[in-house]
Amino acid sequence: MSSIIQVRGLTKSFNEITAVDDLSFTVNKKEVYGFLGQNGAGKSTTIRMLLSLIRPSRGNIKIFGLDLLTHRKEILQNVGAIIEKPDLYKYLTALENLRLFAAMSGLKLDRKQLLGKLEKVGLEERADSKIKTYSQGMKQRLGIAVALVHDPELIILDEPMNGLDPQGIADIRQLINHLSKDLGKTVFISSHLLTEMEQVADSLLIIHKGKKIAEGNMQELLNPEQSKIEVETGAAADLEQRLKQTTWGSKIVSANGQKLTMQMKREEVPIFVRQMTDMKEDIYAIHKKNSLEDYFLSLTSH
Amino acid sequence: MMSLLKIEVFKIFKRPRTYIAFAVIALIIILIQIALKFGGKEYVGLMFSGLNDSFEEIPSEIVLNGYLVCFVILNLLLIHIPILVALVAGDSIAGEANMGTLRLLVSKPVSRTKLLIVKFIASVFYTLILLIWVAFLSLFVSMALFGVNWLGIARELELNVMEANDVLWRYALAFCFAAIGLICVAALAFMLSVFADNSIGPIVITVCVIIVFTILTQMQIPFYDETIKPYLFTTHMLGWKGFFYVKAVDGVTVKGSIENLPAVLKSAAILILYTLGFLTIAFWYFNKKNILS
Numbered sequence: 033m034s035s036i037i038q039v040r041g042l043t044k045s046f047n048e049i050t051a052v053d054d055l056s057f058t059v060n061k062k063e064v065y066g067f068l069g070q071n072g073a074g075k076s077t078t079i080r081m082l083l084s085l086i087r088p089s090r091g092n093i094k095i096f097g098l099d100l101l102t103h104r105k106e107i108l109q110n111v112g113a114i115i116e117k118p119d120l121y122k123y124l125t126a127l128e129n130l131r132l133f134a135a136m137s138g139l140k141l142d143r144k145q146l147l148g149k150l151e152k153v154g155l156e157e158r159a160d161s162k163i164k165t166y167s168q169g170m171k172q173r174l175g176i177a178v179a180l181v182h183d184p185e186l187i188i189l190d191e192p193m194n195g196l197d198p199q200g201i202a203d204i205r206q207l208i209n210h211l212s213k214d215l216g217k218t219v220f221i222s223s224h225l226l227t228e229m230e231q232v233a234d235s236l237l238i239i240h241k242g243k244k245i246a247e248g249n250m251q252e253l254l255n256p257e258q259s260k261i262e263v264e265t266g267a268a269a270d271l272e273q274r275l276k277q278t279t280w281g282s283k284i285v286s287a288n289g290q291k292l293t294m295q296m297k298r299e300e301v302p303i304f305v306r307q308m309t310d311m312k313e314d315i316y317a318i319h320k321k322n323s324l325e326d327y328f329l330s331l332t333s334h
Numbered sequence: 335m336m337s338l339l340k341i342e343v344f345k346i347f348k349r350p351r352t353y354i355a356f357a358v359i360a361l362i363i364i365l366i367q368i369a370l371k372f373g374g375k376e377y378v379g380l381m382f383s384g385l386n387d388s389f390e391e392i393p394s395e396i397v398l399n400g401y402l403v404c405f406v407i408l409n410l411l412l413i414h415i416p417i418l419v420a421l422v423a424g425d426s427i428a429g430e431a432n433m434g435t436l437r438l439l440v441s442k443p444v445s446r447t448k449l450l451i452v453k454f455i456a457s458v459f460y461t462l463i464l465l466i467w468v469a470f471l472s473l474f475v476s477m478a479l480f481g482v483n484w485l486g487i488a489r490e491l492e493l494n495v496m497e498a499n500d501v502l503w504r505y506a507l508a509f510c511f512a513a514i515g516l517i518c519v520a521a522l523a524f525m526l527s528v529f530a531d532n533s534i535g536p537i538v539i540t541v542c543v544i545i546v547f548t549i550l551t552q553m554q555i556p557f558y559d560e561t562i563k564p565y566l567f568t569t570h571m572l573g574w575k576g577f578f579y580v581k582a583v584d585g586v587t588v589k590g591s592i593e594n595l596p597a598v599l600k601s602a603a604i605l606i607l608y609t610l611g612f613l614t615i616a617f618w619y620f621n622k623k624n625i626l627s
Contacts, residue, residue: 124348136442178438
């Protein structure tokens with residue numbers, strides 16, 4: 033698999049503060065690459081360095097196999113981005129904004145072509161409205177249209193789901209999947225919405241205080257071999273007592289109210305369910321608890 | 335480059351606040367013209383009060399013509415137009431940073447130098463359009479309202495008189511000189527704009543610099559005449575008046591003459607040097623600036 037982004041030893045210091053510290057990662061072609069970190073972890077600084085908005089103190093960035101420092105123009109020709117929030121010209125219409133940014137990428141699009149681009153994000157009917165009349169969700173969608181107007185190969189999205197309602201988030205998720213799976217684009221996405229990231233990302237990079245603390249395939253990171261499950265029952269403490277007399281007792285993590293949390297191998301889960309049925313235990317629901325959020329918190333909370 | 339320039343000019347003229355300057359200038363000029371139309375006689379008397387008595391015998395209708403009205407307006411306005419120029423030039427980069435659009439612009443496949451060049455040219459374009467608007471209202475509308483006759487300019491105790499057919503070219507050059515002065519102010523505001531993430535700062539600083547420098551320029555203190563004034567760009571911005579100071583032989587004006595052309599050219603050169611200096615700093619800083627807005 034060919035790599036689209038190669039970052040080696042990337043460091044950025046602002047006076048005494050090191051915002052990004054010796055960061056290295058590789059993003060492969062057609063991959064949705066999730067970039068996670070708490071507020072102030074260095075995500076935005078890294079993204080700004082990828083877009084040459086900030087000059088690194090040290091390290092090297094290669095995009096499409098080219099050095100960003102020496103091939104900035106060629107690289108950015110093929111990159112679309114939303115950085116933090118999609119701020120556009122409020123006194124211009126959506127169509128004017130789109131035309132303007134298309135022109136900055138060297139494209140001259142007519143009204144029909146521009147409307148086609150707006151249609152993809154569901155804004156064609158508001159094409160001639162000024163941005164100041166748009167809702168946050170509409171601005172976000174227009175920001176995506178601006179990022180995609182020149183059909184870039186690499187799309188960098190910094191918190192694209194910020195300020196969106198559930199439908200808006202679902203739309204963005206669908207769009208990211210479409211870009212990656214159907215159109216073969218590479219998407220580099222940072223978000224603090226971990227459940228959303230879990231649903232769209234193929235690979236993950238987690239940074240904390242500017243340093244990389246985890247990187248890899250989503251499935252590997254979340255370790256499906258050891259599933260954490262939450263069993264909803266009548267009284268968790270009673271079930272805990274009964275299970276402690278069996279081999280399942282060692283797999284109990286906690287019991288709280290009506291919820292019993294256990295950790296076991298993935299293939300043990302159906303066996304456990306069958307035994308609960310045999311033991312005539314009242315099980316109302318079983319939820320998988322192995323979430324990205326747990327993993328993320330386990331890495332960053334200390 | 336042309337398409338980028340069109341974008342920048344389009345953005346400037348799509349903003350309603352761009353037109354505030356045009357409206358303000360029209361309002362001031364019209365107010366001056368109304369005042370001179372109805373109270374011009376007293377004003378002319380005051381203007382030439384230091385001169386000899388023979389001048390008082392000339393009817394004020396002749397003295398107060400379109401050319402003199404334009405000179406009066408420029409004398410009053412050319413100190414204040416820079417403030418209006420700063421509104422746009424000071425907003426050029428800092429305004430984009432404040433709106434959050436600067437990061438989007440800089441992440442496009444356009445070099446920072448090119449982006450800055452087109453932004454400055456767009457500011458210059460706005461400045462020139464503003465100046466043409468001033469020229470239209472102050473010169474051509476005044477000529478239509480007050481007619482055309484010889485132009486008399488009072489200088490301390492002497493009077494410089496130019497025949498009617500010896501004036502228009504002087505105004506053409508004076509407006510060209512004013513353009514150089516205003517572009518210099520635009521360059522100052524533009525440079526300050528590169529350093530800021532909010533346009534209020536560069537605009538206010540530019541206005542303060544102009545006010546302080548203008549006060550120093552106009553202070554009649556011999557010490558400042560030799561130490562500070564020659565180095566202030568505001569001093570040289572008044573160089574446009576040089577086109578209306580004429581040579582005279584036996585009390586008769588030499589047609590087509592300019593009393594001290596080298597001084598006028600020197601002032602223009604100094605303004606251009608200031609402009610280049612401001613721009614060099616702007617380009618140097620912007621090319622290494624971290625875009626954090």
